[in-house]
Amino acid sequence: MRIAVVAGDGIGAEVVAEGLKVLDAVLPGVETTPYDLGAARYHRTGEVFPDSVRDELAQHDAILLGAVGDPSVPPGVLERGLLLKLRFDFDQYVNLRPSRLWPGTAGPLANVKPGEIDFVVVREGTEGLYAGAGGGLHRGTPAEIATEESLNTRHGVERVIRDAFARAAGRTRRKVTMVHKTNVLTHAGGLWARTFAEVAKEFPDIATEYQHVDAAAMFMVTNPQRYDVIVTDNLFGDILTDIAAAVTGGIGLAASGCINPTRAFPSMFEPVHGSAPDIAGQGKADPVAAILSVALCLEHLGHPDEARKIEEAVATELSGRTGEPIRTAEVGDRVSVLVA
Amino acid sequence: MRIAVVAGDGIGAEVVAEGLKVLDAVLPGVETTPYDLGAARYHRTGEVFPDSVRDELAQHDAILLGAVGDPSVPPGVLERGLLLKLRFDFDQYVNLRPSRLWPGTAGPLANVKPGEIDFVVVREGTEGLYAGAGGGLHRGTPAEIATEESLNTRHGVERVIRDAFARAAGRTRRKVTMVHKTNVLTHAGGLWARTFAEVAKEFPDIATEYQHVDAAAMFMVTNPQRYDVIVTDNLFGDILTDIAAAVTGGIGLAASGCINPTRAFPSMFEPVHGSAPDIAGQGKADPVAAILSVALCLEHLGHPDEARKIEEAVATELSGRTGEPIRTAEVGDRVSVLVA
Ligand SMILES: CC(C)[C@H](C(=O)O)[C@@H](O)C(=O)O
Ligand SMILES: CC(C)[C@H](C(=O)O)[C@@H](O)C(=O)O
Numbered sequence: 001m002r003i004a005v006v007a008g009d010g011i012g013a014e015v016v017a018e019g020l021k022v023l024d025a026v027l028p029g030v031e032t033t034p035y036d037l038g039a040a041r042y043h044r045t046g047e048v049f050p051d052s053v054r055d056e057l058a059q060h061d062a063i064l065l066g067a068v069g070d071p072s073v074p075p076g077v078l079e080r081g082l083l084l085k086l087r088f089d090f091d092q093y094v095n096l097r098p099s100r101l102w103p104g105t106a107g108p109l110a111n112v113k114p115g116e117i118d119f120v121v122v123r124e125g126t127e128g129l130y131a132g133a134g135g136g137l138h139r140g141t142p143a144e145i146a147t148e149e150s151l152n153t154r155h156g157v158e159r160v161i162r163d164a165f166a167r168a169a170g171r172t173r174r175k176v177t178m179v180h181k182t183n184v185l186t187h188a189g190g191l192w193a194r195t196f197a198e199v200a201k202e203f204p205d206i207a208t209e210y211q212h213v214d215a216a217a218m219f220m221v222t223n224p225q226r227y228d229v230i231v232t233d234n235l236f237g238d239i240l241t242d243i244a245a246a247v248t249g250g251i252g253l254a255a256s257g258c259i260n261p262t263r264a265f266p267s268m269f270e271p272v273h274g275s276a277p278d279i280a281g282q283g284k285a286d287p288v289a290a291i292l293s294v295a296l297c298l299e300h301l302g303h304p305d306e307a308r309k310i311e312e313a314v315a316t317e318l319s320g321r322t323g324e325p326i327r328t329a330e331v332g333d334r335v336s337v338l339v340a
Numbered sequence: 341m342r343i344a345v346v347a348g349d350g351i352g353a354e355v356v357a358e359g360l361k362v363l364d365a366v367l368p369g370v371e372t373t374p375y376d377l378g379a380a381r382y383h384r385t386g387e388v389f390p391d392s393v394r395d396e397l398a399q400h401d402a403i404l405l406g407a408v409g410d411p412s413v414p415p416g417v418l419e420r421g422l423l424l425k426l427r428f429d430f431d432q433y434v435n436l437r438p439s440r441l442w443p444g445t446a447g448p449l450a451n452v453k454p455g456e457i458d459f460v461v462v463r464e465g466t467e468g469l470y471a472g473a474g475g476g477l478h479r480g481t482p483a484e485i486a487t488e489e490s491l492n493t494r495h496g497v498e499r500v501i502r503d504a505f506a507r508a509a510g511r512t513r514r515k516v517t518m519v520h521k522t523n524v525l526t527h528a529g530g531l532w533a534r535t536f537a538e539v540a541k542e543f544p545d546i547a548t549e550y551q552h553v554d555a556a557a558m559f560m561v562t563n564p565q566r567y568d569v570i571v572t573d574n575l576f577g578d579i580l581t582d583i584a585a586a587v588t589g590g591i592g593l594a595a596s597g598c599i600n601p602t603r604a605f606p607s608m609f610e611p612v613h614g615s616a617p618d619i620a621g622q623g624k625a626d627p628v629a630a631i632l633s634v635a636l637c638l639e640h641l642g643h644p645d646e647a648r649k650i651e652e653a654v655a656t657e658l659s660g661r662t663g664e665p666i667r668t669a670e671v672g673d674r675v676s677v678l679v680a
Contacts (some may be wrong), residue, residue: 042679134526184420185419186416190476238521239557336343
């Protein structure tokens with residue numbers, strides 16, 4: 001098993017180090033290779049993501065990413081040039097974001113107790129408004145226009161919906177909620193709704209429901225307990241998973257996987273949090289999201305037992321927290337001992 | 341002053357009746373004319389929104405709308421044919437949604453007290469993904485594609501951003517947060533960001549900030565106190581205002597205005613909640629959102645004192661609530677007495 005590691009910028013290196021520590025403790029001997037990508041490299045060399053590096057990454061079984069980005073880089077450069085390029089080039093069409101209110105964690109919601117929130121968002125990762133299909137005219141004049149186009153294919157919609165149903169089949173509550181905005185985006189919404197209805201027929205024992213994205217955003221706050229598996233488009237998933245992170249105690253704990261289920265290309269696993277330049281280098285970033293990303297990675301690569309071990313160790317770690325400031329390396333040490 | 345009243349479907353008629361009761365108490369003698377539009381009319385006549393009715397509505401100073409919609413109508417028919425048509429035909433480019441955690445109201449957030457949340461979202465109302473610019477090919481086949489296009493003009497973006505700054509200038513905290521997704525939607529995002537920076541120069545004493553929509557959705561839950569005026573595009577505004585409604589105690593209290601500030605056409609005021617067919621006709625819907633919509637309407641039509649009176653009466657009404665079931669008409673009676 002060969003894993004490429006992109007520590008990236010800001011706190012990326014610190015949290016990824018703990019992820020790798022835990023990986024080595026739970027499954028010794030995995031070959032990991034560091035790759036230097038992100039804002040620092042961009043500033044040093046002017047390059048965002050050379051093709052030669054992409055070809056090397058393609059040779060790995062998975063990619064572990066820390067965080068990429070810095071306010072000094074113009075918006076879009078690293079996002080389009082690196083993160084989204086990885087998702088699109090490696091056809092990572094399942095953007096998987098589990099949300100749990102972990103034991104010991106006080107989320108912001110008054111009436112929700114740990115253990116009550118436990119759902120996963122299956123966000124489409126290779127289509128929609130992320131296609132990069134936009135343009136503009138008459139820039140800087142009163143006549144300026146700008147467009148963004150959401151591109152959706154039956155191919156892309158069907159495969160991610162089927163993935164969501166397959167995941168629901170392996171869970172306890174067995175329910176899939178499709179989220180879109182069919183009452184306004186009637187073309188894309190129609191494609192999503194019809195495909196959802198058809199794929200649902202293949203899974204007669206999975207319950208289904210549909211919600212508009214605005215309603216789902218509201219329920220995510222007023223009743224997140226209701227969700228099991230949510231499947232939705234790329235941009236709606238981007239927004240909903242950040243609300244999900246908020247109601248489960250913040251992005252410090254949220255892991256994600258950009259997954260190509262066919263394994264034709266490597267999948268990528270990363271904490272949802274960014275590079276947090278304000279606290280970088282101080283050894284106080286929470287590495288739990290990076291550690292949980294390692295668990296998602298192991299699950300994907302066929303090591304579910306090791307993944308469960310990490311999740312249980314994280315549950316123990318979080319239950320034991322007393323509100324003391326976090327020491328990044330100590331969290332990694334404690335979780336490593338628990339999984340070893 | 342002539343107000344057209346579209347009670348609409350479900351609880352629409354019940355809550356609008358209370359809004360009109362309060363209107364008559366605070367400013368007697370306003371001429372109101374009922375118009376029959378919505379799911380019921382559609383089923384009865386097959387018509388959604390005849391041009392003749394639109395031309396009549398155009399003769400009024402404002403429109404008060406209850407709620408439109410029913411599950412029996414296919415998605416998009418009433419939304420595109422009536423609600424969005426009104427917004428677009430009457431060029432209601434400011435979709436105004438104030439958010440307050442009212443006294444006496446327990447929102448879902450553990451650490452936020454009444455009075456601490458008080459912001460307003462200025463949502464663009466006539467552009468973006470709501471333009472209806474989409475299409476599809478090969479429907480029902482494996483080769484199907486569907487598109488949705490977001491159309492943005494300097495004209496449209498500039499006027500709504502300027503409106504947001506003008507509103508901030510009249511508030512205490514004087515801050516405007518622009519929300520978009522400039523790191524992915526680089527074309528539309530660039531237009532919004534450049535226009536925002538330019539308009540900001542006209543308002544040197546207003547503080548500004550920018551947030552990506554996913555981050556804003558998160559902060560709306562973890563720190564809604566930080567916002568004063570938010571300006572954003574049509575779809576982002578749709579989602580953010582539902583989160584805002586959730587953190588301030590639900591859409592039962594949220595009012596909105598679809599405003600054409602030039603007054604070339606009538607503006608429209610409506611509760612954010614829908615027609616709620618499940619509780620329709622039982623006299624238990626909360627009319628507060630409809631009553632607050634009347635306040636927004638009066639504010640727009642140049643009666644700020646009457647608008648303030650209604651808001652103060654609503655604050656008193658909400659502070660006095662003891663958790664007893666709501667009786668729609670009694671709420672309207674109590675608020676009417678307070679404003680008279
Ligand atoms: C950084 C950005 C391009 C990215 C996205 O929009 O997908 C991020 O918000 C995420 O959710 O992974
Ligand atoms: C009903 C629908 C078309 C509408 C919208 O999307 O604008 C609603 O959600 C709203 O927020 O007013």
